[in-house]
Amino acid sequence: MSDTAASLRRKIASAGELESVVRTMKAMAASSITQYENAVRSLDDYYRTVQLGLVACFRQAETMGATTRVEQKEIGAIGAVVFGSDQGLVGQFNDVMVEFVMNTLGNLPGKKTVWVVGERIHSRLADTGLLLGERFILPNSISAITPLVGQILIEMETQREKGEIAQVYLFHNHPQSGALYTPVSQRLLPLDEVWRRDLATFRWPTGNLPEVMNGGERTLPALIREYLFVSLYRACAESLASENASRLAAMQRAEKNIDELLENLNRTFHRLRQSGIDEELFDVVSGFEALTRP
Secondary structure, three states, rough: OOOOOOHHHHHHHHHHHHHHHHHHHHHHHHHHHHHHHHHHHHHHHHHHHHHHHHHHHHHHHHHHHOOOOOOOOOOEEEEEEOOOOOOOOOOOHHHHHEEEEHHHHHHHOOOOEEEEEEHHHHHHOOOOOOEEEEEEEEOOHHHHHHHHHHHHHHHHHHHHHOOOOEEEEEEEEEEEEEEEEEEEEEEOOOOOOOHHHHOOOOOOOOOOOOOOOOOOOOOOHHHHHHHHHHHHHOOOOOOOHHHHHHHHHHHHHHHHHHHHHHHHHHHHHHHOOOOOOOHOOOOOOOHHHHHHHO
16 A cells, blocks of 8 residues: 555654654664773773682792692582673674573583673573573663672572582673674683683783782782682673663664664655645646646
8 A cells, every 4th residue: 555645744744753763762772882891891801800810829828838729620509690681672692691691601611600791681591491590680880880799699698508509600791892783601619720821821910029918818819809709790780781781883884774764754745745636736837737728
């Protein structure tokens, strides 16, 4: 059925309203990206500092002939913390993460429990058959990340004390340049000899040998707590930065599609209007010729 001028006007008005919403969401995503990207850059420096502190503690313990107690590697049930999104309009953000989680956990032995951060990805993971544990609400600002990390750490410690999990993995999207992101994973626990050997590969940034003041008995546990905290905090901040980058890209594509739709609708409307004018002029000319015909 052909469109009428009235129906085209309604479609043009609806497309204009939708474009206004898309531009608003685009502006919000662009403004949110900045705070999360700044947080990620700051966390990278702090994360590096915590790692160097751990390296200093281990090296000093080795120099003094002491043996620093580190948890041995455990093989057993796995707890996976997966960061997704609470809102839609993020393209393939959650789908990519779900596929990555399934492929990664599928290659690991043992029972798996997934703790989900984000409503959208929770609904997708619920269809995979994985055992879902505690569900967490995704923070909507930088200040809300710290309480979330505290809740996750408490849940991790509770489940480890009960013997429900032996290992913990983190899954989140890592931001890249050009509004791109890639899914990554990190084995957070246990802090075993494998983890310690990885730290040993770090080079001290200066020629001065590090020294831990007042020994490492209190310093090492404090640094380990900071290591766990900043690992979760950074994963959440990177996921939020990736989510807003994905939403910004999706809104840019939507804006482009709406512009093309409006252009086509306006072209059709003007063609239909001109056709109507031509028909009226033809009727007037035909009527005039009929009246003047001898």
